Every structure is written in structure tokens, then in C-alpha cells.
Amino acid sequence: MRVNVQTQIQKTKHRSKMWRRRFTSLPLFFSHLQQVRRADELKICQAFCTETVKPPVEGESNSGRNSPFVAFVLGGPGSGKGTQCLKIAETFGFDHIGAGDLLRKEMHSDSENGAMIQKLMKEGSIAPSEVTVKLIKKAIESAENRKFLIDGFPRSEENRVAYERIIGAEPNFVLFFDCPEEVMVKRVLNRNEGRVDDNEHTVKERLKVYKAITLPVANHYAMKGKLYKVDGTGTQEEIFERVRPIFASLRLST
Template identity: 35%
Template sequence: MNANEAKDYLTRREIPQLFESLLNGLMCYKPDDPIEYLESCLQKVKELGGPEKVKWDTFVGQEKRTLPPLNGGQSRRSFLRNESDTDLSETAELIEEYEVFDPTRPRPKIILVIGGPGSGKGTQSLKIAERFGFEYISVGELLRKRIHNTSSNRKWSLIAKIITTGELAPQETTITEIKQKLMQMPDEAGIVIDGFPRDVAQALSFEDQICPPDLVVFLACTSQRLKERLLKRAEQQGRPDDNVKATQRRLANFKQNASPLIKYFQEKGLIMTFDADRDEDEVFYDISLAVSSKLFPPTEAAAGPSEFDLCVDTGDGIDAGSDLEDQGDDEINILGEDTMQDLAEDLRKYKVIFVIGGPGSGKGTQCEKLVQKYGFTHISIAELLKDELALASERSLLIREALERGDPVPAGIVLELLKEAMAAHLGGDTKGFLIEGYPQEVKQGEVFERRIGEPHLVICMECSADTMTKRLLQRKGDDHPDTITKRIQTYYQASVAMTAHYEKNAQLYKINAEGSPEEVFLHICTAVDSIF
């Protein structure tokens, strides 16, 4: 082997950088047994993915970072670099020499959103960015756009093949693309980065070359659900990396890398995990509470400690990681215990009855009578929402935004309010729960069934639009006739699917609510007696 061949070998294998990092570690810690120390360092190099993943301070703890690199801060790629190496872009070399953020100005908040392919990272990242006024970066889109724009470039042609087979793009290339994008956003209050990092080496590189993140959002999803979503996305979008082989490889890579990555961020206290098998609005509700509590604790809109504990730490923001390695091939369930599990167990001792019907159908009147006869606890969804709106909470803000848009209140918010109201009455004298005005749509009912359990009975108060309108007009201070008509129409539109859903499960009991309150009550009692 001649000198040029030796130099080329050392450069390609990153040997100088490896030696530098080992020497820095030895000088910092001066171990009594240097051989054993070096063996442990080399084992870490293997775990990181090889010498190319090593930096000058890989084996230097945070408390020792004042030690300068041996080569004076020179880029590791430039040390003994062969100038004819066309696989490295000059831009990457230049970018590495500059700080991403201006040290004289406040640094933007950085949120990393990670999870398996198909876990909803893009959807939730966009929602977070919109909700908090942050910028959004999709690392996958950055790479795909670059591939499309430089398809004739040999390097990017190779990267395109790598991505299409389901493998990760080269780490240094990915970091460089992120840095270039971040440098175009000097004045942002915050930035949400979707789909990065994918492994511990990328996390280390991000912290070393850019900054530590302020929060890491992990979307935990079962393998089966990921596969279903990816196949559906492949049909709809036709992405090249959503082919069957690439999908299998991407899932395998995710499963292999997720556990150490989650544990790494857990040790730093940065990660919050959310059950992403649920409806996207439910997931986002929990994420928005977490972001507010973690990044904006002094603001009025941020959730208070009790709300945060209920909705994130003890529930959908579940501490994940320790159980990951024990999961089977078909189930990557990094979710821990479900937040509703204990409540669901307790509720099996009680009867749960949904009372649905249009505005003015007499739901409230009949619930009051049932409370007196059976000793039920009456929970009105309308009252729960009204009480929450009176508070300066994150939930009240989300409820108000939904109402102003004319959308249903997110199912996750309604369920949280219900959970709290029901939990407050457990262990007392109640014989069961009458939940008035719930569900308002099939989605809400499905969420309740999945998270708590099926209701024992669904009472549907059937009443004509004319009767409901007359009753509402007789109430003092009620809505304008046009508003009443709209409310009734909205209920009818939702009720078709709801009644079909509960008829299928043989839980529905239709009540003719046209008669007097006493007559209607007798029919309802017949239905209630049937479940005892």
C-alpha cells in the first residue's frame, strides 16, 4: 500500500477523528485502566454506527466540554480529506463552520417530533406549528425536494436509492440540509422539526452542531396501525418510499432505533410520549397541553399543573422506553398503561347511560327525574363545557376556537371533562351515571367505548322539530328562531349516524318524547329497569 492509498483509507474510515476523540476522552478522565476505558469507548463507537459517527468530544462529558479539539476545531471531514472526494458537497463543509443561530439573539424554541413511519408526525407537527405560531420543517420533504431538484447529481442519486429502499439518508447530509433550512429562519419564535432524529447518532449530531431541543414529542403507534396507514398513504400519494419492501425496512429500522433513542431523551428529561393510535384531534389536544405546560408555563393560556398531570403525565403523555425491547414483532406498543384503565375498572361497578336528543326534547327534565328515582349522578356535557369556558385554561381556549369555527369540540377534550366529572363521584352513593347530550357524534361515542367502555343503555329522545321549536321559544332568553332551527338541523344530521351505531350494538332505546313529562318518564323507566 502506497502513501496515497494509506491516506485515502484513513480519510474514508475517519480514523484520525476516531483517534482524536479517544485521546480527548483519555486526557479528560485519566482512567486508572486505560485499556478497559478504550474498550468501552470502541464499544460505544459500534453502537453509534462506526467511526464516521464519532466527533472530537464524543467521549467527553458535558462538564468537560471546555477542552478544545486537538485539531483546533477543524472540521472532521476536512482532516486528511482527499480534495477529489465528490460525494461531499462544499456547502456541507462551509455550513459546518458557522453557528446556526445568532448568539446575540434569543434562540427559537425547538420541538422535535418523532415516531414510526405513518404515526402522524407530519399531521401533528403542522398542527403544533399552526397552534403556537411556529415554523414547520419536514426533514423527509427537505430530502425529497433536494433529490428532485438535483436528480442528475451522483450523490443525490445515491441518496434517492437509499431512501427508496427504506434506509436512512446519510447523517451528515441530513444535518446539513436541516442547518441550511434553519439559517433561513433567524427570527422565528419556534420551529417544529418533523421526522428527526431517527437514531441516537443523529440526536447527538443535532445537539453538537445545532442545539439541544426544548421538547421531543414521540408518537407511539402499534406496528399494525403503522402498516395500515402506510399502505393507505401509498395508494393516495404514491410516495416512492411507501412501497412494500421499503415500508417493511423502515418499520424494522424504526423498531431497532426507537428504544435507545427514547431512552436517550428520557435521561435528559426532554421526551413526552403520546398514544398515536387514536383520533388525530385527541392526540393533538394532549400534545397542545404538553407544549403549553413545558414551553410556556408562565402564560395564562398554559394548562395548570393539575390539568397537565391528568392529561399528559398520567395518561397520554406516558413514560415510554423500558418496555420497548420486550414487545413482539407485530406490536410496537411503547405506550405503558392506558390513562383510562383504572377508571374503566372502577366504572364496571356502575351503570352508564347516555341520554341523547335534540334541543328541547326534554333530556334535562327526564335526567332530573331519573336521579331522584334511581340515585344516578347526572352529568350534562353542555354544563361541563360552559364551566370550562369560564376558566382561563388551555382547554377553554381550544373549546372556544372549535366553537368559533363551527366545529364539534374535539372528542379528547370532551372525554377528559367527562373523566374528571365521573371520577369525582366514584366511591360515593351514586348508582350510575346519566350523561346528558353525549355523544354528539359517532366519533365521541367510539372514543368513550375505546377508552372507558360501552354504555349500558343509550336513551334517544325522539321529538319533532315543531315540538322542539315550540318548547325552546317558550323558554325565557332562549335563542332566536333562526338559531333554534340551525341547532335542530345540526342534531338531526348527527343523529342518523349515532342511532345507527347504537342500534347495531343493541344498546339503543328510542323514547317518544312528544307526550307529557310524566308519560315520557314511564317509558324511560321501563328502559332503565331492563338493565338492572
């Protein structure tokens, strides 16, 4: 009997301790609720992405607090990088730096590299890293904005290493448009912008280069948990609705 009473007392003490713990941890409980809500927001992202990361915060890249916020945008030729970058830039206030656009501008200028770039583009090959990174660096440095989309770069591991060495930072994250080859080819052949590389022969070469040399870059960032993979099929609007939550969940100060 005595033992039973003792047991009861202990049980009661234990219960009251538990309730005390529960009440004193109410703020914790609510902060947990907030985290759950945050996790739910992230799950919205995850519904659209095969890989997601914690939304990056401006200044959290490797190069310190005042470094620019950089998202690389990758995908095959015709996957819709340029089209979606325009929408992201307009909606979320990013500067859009198209690596191919910078090279085309250089090609049409009097630059000593013009002829070399034209030849490489026509072949579907990749320009030397030093040339591309120099153009990107200049574009970043001359902008007032501190949020950039770097579209169509890095196209090779060598490009990536050169960028990280010269700029001194990794991108905050990488957006990747996943699109079947036949869809990409169809879009490229209908692009009608008078580009030297929008023809059947060059697009075939570009796809080979993309699979052998560019995809390893995407894999590198996937391994680091920095890759957001988005389905690049459907209408431009449908794709943008998959992209939107990724950028909406970023905690950027400007």
C-alpha cells in the same frame, strides 16, 4: 403545680409562635397554592404523557438565551408526526421542518445527493447525518421564526450526535407518538402521496430500522427527562387534544 403552670406558659408561647409563623407565612402559603395550581396544570399533561418534564422556557436550552426553541417530533412511519406537526404549527405558531420533506426536495433537485437519497429512501435506510443536518441548519437559519418542530429527526444516535455538534444545542424537548405497528402500516399504505417508500416491502424495512436505530434516540431523551410520549391512536383530533396541553403549557415569549 408550678411545673404545670410553666408547662402551660411554654405551651401558650409555643402556640402563639406557631400562629405568628402561620400568619407571617401567608404569602408563602398563597405562593404554594399557585404552585399547586401549576402542578395541577402539569398533571393534565401527565394524564396524556407517560413521561413529562418541567415545561421548558425559551432560551433555556444549552446554547444560550437567543437560541431557537426546538422540539423534535419522533415516532414510527405512519405514527402521525406530519399530520400533528401541521396542527401544532398552525395553532402554536411553530415552523414545521420535515426532515423527510427536506430530503425529498433535495432528491427532486439537481443536487449531487439526489440519486443517493432516493436509493436510501427506497431501501428504508437513513441518509448520512451530514446531509440531513446541513439541510435542517439551512432551514433554521433562513427562517424568521425562532420556534421549530423538527419532524422525523433524529432517526439515529449518529444523527442526534451530529445535530448537537453542528447546531451546538440539544432540543428543548422531544414529542414522541406511540402507535402500534399494524396501525402505522395501515396508514402508510393508505397515504397515497406517491412516495417511493410507501409500499409493503419498504415499510417493513423502515419498521426494522425504526425499532433498532430510532427508538434508542427516544430512549436517550427519555433518560434525560425530555421526552413527552403521546398515544398516537384514535382520530387526528383526539390525538391533537392530547398534544395541545403540552404546547399550551410552554412558556414561550413569541
